[in-house]
């Protein structure tokens with residue numbers, strides 16, 4: 280399909296090959312279509328003028344009116360700049376130009392009225408404006424007659440090459456003019472009518488040059504809806520395809536493997552665990568192939584549910600595997616599962632990167648002849664040589680660390696695809712779960728086993744470390760163990776963060792032998808060393824575990840009651856919450872201590888305060904989404920469609936997302952393969968979006 284949308288940007292006036300290359304490099308836009316789908320990140324109300332006296336840096340971009348009272352050139356060479364004072368009679372602000380000084384000197388006069396449009400910032404404790412756009416009052420407005428002016432993402436490099444807001448604005452106007460009458464609709468007319476959306480052409484015009492606030496809102500709604508709708512349509516279509524084309528292995532029987540473990544449990548399952556197990560049983564007994572996400576806060580008992588499901592699969596004559604993201608965790612799963620299944624006939628093996636060759640051979644043999652029921656391991660499980668006789672159930676722990684293709688490779692280890700259960704302890708806000716895992720069914724464990732006391736969280740700064748050490752000593756005296764976690768090992772030199780090696784020395788000095796024993800674990804150790812150190816801590820032979828965030832995921836040492844997180848400002852909210860989840864697993868009161876520097880950014884302070892106030896993983900995840908935006912969350916390319924949202928915001932557009940999902944479900948219920956005439960636009964657009972991803976992955 281070749282149309283005006285595909286026109287290379289260099290054919291717009293003022294662009295040319297050099298700027299086109301720059302736009303491609305900096306913003307990834309090559310065509311007029313790319314340009315028009317680069318949506319503004321903000322709008323300024325250009326009908327409003329600020330008084331200079333009311334300006335402050337939080338205002339961002341503003342418009343002021345007045346005249347220059349003085350102008351002078353200072354400095355030499357690259358430091359050369361033109362400084363001017365701009366006044367509206369009541370207040371005064373400094374205006375600075377580093378480039379185009381000659382032009383400014385030639386065109387701009389003192390004492391004449393101008394309108395300045397720019398960003399207020401602070402320099403040397405006073406306000407200034409660097410490189411504002413300067414216009415004659417009552418001159419022609421930038422483009423169109425809109426009072427709402429769009430702002431586009433820019434970069435330093437672009438600005439240095441004359442690609443500023445004004446340039447963008449002009450380019451958009453030209454692109455829109457070129458496209459006039461040629462913008463093809465991307466949603467079926469039935470949907471546009473029933474949802475009362477505006478047309479694509481009108482939406483594009485108004486997103487860039489809003490005629491008024493109402494039309495701007497409508498344009499945003501239309502484009503956001505479209506974006507979310509296609510993601511849902513894609514995910515749900517894939518899901519229905521999967522359900523209709525695949526026959527699931529039926530797991531109906533409950534037998535000795537399950538009973539042996541279940542009846543020996545020293546506790547009863549929580550209601551949330553029972554519910555999750557029931558949902559899994561429903562899927563796996565139905566003849567459908569299960570693809571389910573098991574979500575629950577750290578320590579909520581997901582692994583228990585997964586194990587019981589695995590045992591049912593074994594009772595039905597199938598093999599199972601459980602994949603963990605780290606070797607430490609795989610070992611720990613293996614150890615606890617071996618204990619839980621002891622005394623019965625369930626056979627369990629462990630495969631990691633460091634499993635010896637001879638051992639591997641035995642494992643592969645036992646897998647192939649079916650005598651090994653459950654294989655626990657790391658990434659090593661997806662290797663080619665790992666061949667099961669009859670794989671029926673796959674558990675993936677902490678899946679946000681695994682790519683989709685890795686999931687797919689596990690699938691292919693059996694002729695009929697096995698049931699898949701993905702566990703994640705990163706609570707994902709509902710809107711995000713719907714988008715990321717829209718093709719999975721979700722079970723939530725929203726209840727902790729009884730008898731756990733919530734972890735107490737405290738914030739200290741570095742100068743209070745001796746107090747913290749004192750507290751650690753008290754806890755150790757009562758028989759407890761302590762984690763001390765550092766963000767990174769060998770932080771780049773210019774950053775003044777505590778690194779692990781230094782920290783380890785510090786801790787060893789404050790907690791000397793023979794009274795105290797300390798383990799150290801970090802990402803650069805050999806896996807045997809890691810396991811050795813870890814085991815000493817698990818077995819209670821060491822009091823303190825000094826570690827990088829490798830321990831983040833899943834380690835279970837109920838006797839550990841204190842988690843000290845150094846440079847806590849360096850971690851994200853969810854990560855801090857995960858780390859905190861390492862303690863509070865036994866009956867004793869546990870503590871999490873966030874250590875930070877004295878000076879904190881507003882964001883970092885907010886994060887720590889929120890954590891000290893809440894233990895609820897979902898609440899924290901919602902807040903995290905709002906603070907950071909979804910971009911940072913891992914695994915955001917779940918569907919085939921590229922996942923960088925261009926306009927919708929998962930933190931804010933939850934309702935629209937629900938609508939998009941509901942609409943996609945309705946469409947597919949009528950026409951699951953999108954073969955009907957009225958849906959041809961949908962089929963074509965999905966195909967185009969998929970192609971975009973492929974092209975993109977080829978160049979990146």
Ligand code: ADP
Pocket residue numbers: 546547548549552575576577578579580581582583584704728729833835864
């Ligand atoms: P998760 O995988 O969600 O982090 P686990 O399944 O590892 O949680 O369980 C954490 C700890 O709680 C384990 O020591 C486990 O034996 C224990 N546990 C699991 N379910 C229960 C329950 N219903 N009652 C008491 N303890 C439980």
Ligand code: MG
Pocket residue numbers: 578581582704833
């Ligand atoms: Mg776990």
